[in-house]
Amino acid sequence: MTDSPMLGVADPSAPARLAVGLISAGRVGTALAQALESVGHVVGAVLARSDESRERAAQRLPDSEVFDDPADVAARSELLILAVPDDALPAVIAELAASGAVRPGTIVAHVAGAHGAAILAPLTERGALGLAIHPAMTFVGGPEDTERLQSACFAVTATDEVGDTVGASLVYEIGGQPVRIAEADRTLYHAALAHGANHLVALISDAVTVLRSVIDRADVDGTGAPLRSAPEMLAPLVTAALTNVLEQGPSALTGPVARGDADAVAAHLGALRDWTRTAPAADATIVDSYLAQARRAAVYAAPSEALDRVLEEAS
Structure with missing residues (x-):
């Protein structure tokens, strides 16, 4: 053998x-x-x-x-x-x-x-x-x-x-x-896995793309942080977030949506829209992805009328 x-x-x-x-x-x-x-x-x-x-x-x-x-x-x-x-x-x-x-x-x-x-x-x-x-x-x-x-x-x-x-x-x-x-639930089961794992890959890839652009803008002479710095910066944060949500459920949610910070979310959307207009090869659908995920996160957060208005008006 x-x-x-x-x-x-x-x-x-x-x-x-x-x-x-x-x-x-x-x-x-x-x-x-x-x-x-x-x-x-x-x-x-x-x-x-x-x-x-x-x-x-x-x-x-x-x-x-x-x-x-x-x-x-x-x-x-x-x-x-x-x-x-x-x-x-x-x-x-x-x-x-x-x-x-x-x-x-x-x-x-x-x-x-x-x-x-x-x-x-x-x-x-x-x-x-x-x-x-x-x-x-x-x-x-x-x-x-x-x-x-x-x-x-x-x-x-x-x-x-x-x-x-x-x-x-x-x-x-x-x-x-x-x-x-159950036989009748196989497609729904598979949808849950694809949403949690495959879409996670797309989400993290988007975050790496934006963060790398930010790092590159600061490194104007090309002698600063290496190409891998964006994933390395994100890795501890997203690893901890994944561990926390698997252990604690939606209560692990942190950040501006969890706080109901409408101004911060509005500023994020504005910055992302500006980025899509100026960054080389930027993908405007990243704004749509951020907005969709912010809306989903808001479902698990404390109610905030101001945040709800920002998310509704951002369409």
């Missing part, structure tokens, strides 16, 4: 080791497959078509046989992981169903956040056990992804109690925390 990072130690009382197949060797699928290998399952077959996927499989799943036909992977699997992009999932499921390669009793688990287990009906109708197991984690494509799974929660959706138990067992084995999500 490979020298994968150990996420757990195989337990003699754990379920029998499974022959695992992976479709395909992207960031999420590779991390999950490597985590399963680390607790004793055998990832024997991997679908990898692109050069990048083949290289990733060779580096992180070196003992796995690589195929370019999903049916070849399915035929060798007791646990089949479908780790294709969300929009490609229906076509892959239909292709596997038509091939007849998925045997009755095979556990088929997809990792798409917005879909539940119902999308696997073409396979479950042929006797497969269908699971939706989505790790609430961001992936960068390296070995650290596998280690992060140990601290991740997984949204588990199945069609019956047996599926719930199997899905939870697989998650527990690799050190994760299973959280049951």
Whole structure:
């Protein structure tokens, strides 16, 4: 076996080791497959078509046989992981169903956040056990992804109690925390994650852009703070804010909106509008983003008629 990072130690009382197949060797699928290998399952077959996927499989799943036909992977699997992009999932499921390669009793688990287990009906109708197991984690494509799974929660959706138990067992084995999500709520669940994580990236990127412009204006001769100074300045602040809100909830809100400081918010909006008119390549939609977030923050703050007027008139 490979020298994968150990996420757990195989337990003699754990379920029998499974022959695992992976479709395909992207960031999420590779991390999950490597985590399963680390607790004793055998990832024997991997679908990898692109050069990048083949290289990733060779580096992180070196003992796995690589195929370019999903049916070849399915035929060798007791646990089949479908780790294709969300929009490609229906076509892959239909292709596997038509091939007849998925045997009755095979556990088929997809990792798409917005879909539940119902999308696997073409396979479950042929006797497969269908699971939706989505790790609430961001992936960068390296070995650290596998280690992060140990601290991740997984949204588990199945069609019956047996599926719930199997899905939870697989998650527990690799050190994760299973959280049951109802079939009807998968899209709403995924929207919450995207809003909290993906939009956070956009928010911080906007803040870095504005702050870097401010630093550059002061560094008129180009000999001052390095390029990384804007992220470095923001990092302690946003890290503390994130920790605080996760621990304390909305009561962690600070700053001018929390204080109901209408003058400060109005001044911010004015400064941002001026910046968008004068800074090279400035994006005027940053003003819209600030205003939208200020309105959301105001929902969690103490009532302030003056602030409400500023936010309303700023449209």
